[in-house]
Amino acid sequence: MGAQLRQIRQRIKSVKSTAKITRAQELIASSRVGKARDRAEAAQPYAREISAAVSALVSHHMRMNHALLNERPDTSRVAVLALTSDRGFAGGYNHNVIKNGQALHARLEEQGKEPCYYVVGRKGVEWFRFRDRRMAGHWSGMSGQPDYGTAAEIGKTLISAFDQPTREGGVGEVHVVYTEFVSMLTQTPRVIRILPLQVEEVEGEQGQGSGLPRAPYEFDPSPEAVLDEMLQKYVRSRIWYMLLSSAAAEHAARRTAMMAATENAQELVEKLTREANEARQAEITTEITEIVGGAEALKHG
Numbered sequence: 001m002g003a004q005l006r007q008i009r010q011r012i013k014s015v016k017s018t019a020k021i022t023r024a025q026e027l028i029a030s031s032r033v034g035k036a037r038d039r040a041e042a043a044q045p046y047a048r049e050i051s052a053a054v055s056a057l058v059s060h061h062m063r064m065n066h067a068l069l070n071e072r073p074d075t076s077r078v079a080v081l082a083l084t085s086d087r088g089f090a091g092g093y094n095h096n097v098i099k100n101g102q103a104l105h106a107r108l109e110e111q112g113k114e115p116c117y118y119v120v121g122r123k124g125v126e127w128f129r130f131r132d133r134r135m136a137g138h139w140s141g142m143s144g145q146p147d148y149g150t151a152a153e154i155g156k157t158l159i160s161a162f163d164q165p166t167r168e169g170g171v172g173e174v175h176v177v178y179t180e181f182v183s184m185l186t187q188t189p190r191v192i193r194i195l196p197l198q199v200e201e202v203e204g205e206q207g208q209g210s211g212l213p214r215a216p217y218e219f220d221p222s223p224e225a226v227l228d229e230m231l232q233k234y235v236r237s238r239i240w241y242m243l244l245s246s247a248a249a250e251h252a253a254r255r256t257a258m259m260a261a262t263e264n265a266q267e268l269v270e271k272l273t274r275e276a277n278e279a280r281q282a283e284i285t286t287e288i289t290e291i292v293g294g295a296e297a298l299k300h301g
Helices: 001-059 093-109 122-130 148-163 222-300
Strands: 075-081 114-120 138-141 173-181 185-193
Touching: 001 173, 001 222, 075 093, 075 148, 075 222, 093 114, 093 173, 093 185, 093 222, 114 122, 114 148, 114 222, 122 138, 138 148, 138 185, 148 173, 148 222, 173 222, 185 222
Parallel strands: 075 114, 075 173, 114 138
Antiparallel strands: 173 185
16 A cells, blocks of 8 residues: 555656646747737738739739749649648647648549748648658758748748759659648638739729729839849748748647646546555554554453
8 A cells, every 4th residue: 555655656746747738838839929929020021012012013014924923834743841840849830831731642642743941830741751751851940930041041941942844853842731720719721822823913003993094103123133132032921921820820729738848747646545544544453443442452461
């Protein structure tokens, strides 16, 4: 009985230590998720304005042709960018990204397309390496706090692959699998295609149905040169926003997971404490019984 009580007390001590760790992780994630959310929200106006500028440029010059806007005749190879985390303790955050990536992989193979993977985050890189799956490129060490330089490098790499013909190792499409931050309790995995671009045409400043011509624009240098530069920035801004949204989602998922782990640890401590009390009570009862039995034996002896 004494050995059982010691074992239960040792488990209580271990669970309490674990609860301290998960509580600390929860507090750290809570402090970081707000900053990550603010960074994602701050990037939204720029992405929105550059999207409107590209749409206006295309709308005013309908006959302009650009490689990033054109559907490729050969899409036998397709790039897939997967955004995962560098650290664990984030619940199903990485699992959901990989799960959606595998679903995309199956759809692409059904269409006769070969996926070519680019991975962000140490957890995703480890997943691919453990299964001996080839990666065309990978980045890690900044998932929790991404920087624009990495986003620009990723965008440049994907655009370069898209510019090359598939027979020379290029790709005909670029898809991104990431987690969108919706709220502290909701993070939604998403799969979107970013290349070739799908830019919506917009009406002139006079509005729809007015019958008035669009406001004139002047471009310096040429509209083609402006479009080329803006499309490059457009792709980089989209990737930048996805990295920021994924970082906020990662911290929120870690906060939720660590909160649940702390609550489970506290419940387990309460359960083990009851078991320890029961074991202690049984030990005391046994000792009292032995004392009473010995006293009776001495009395009758």
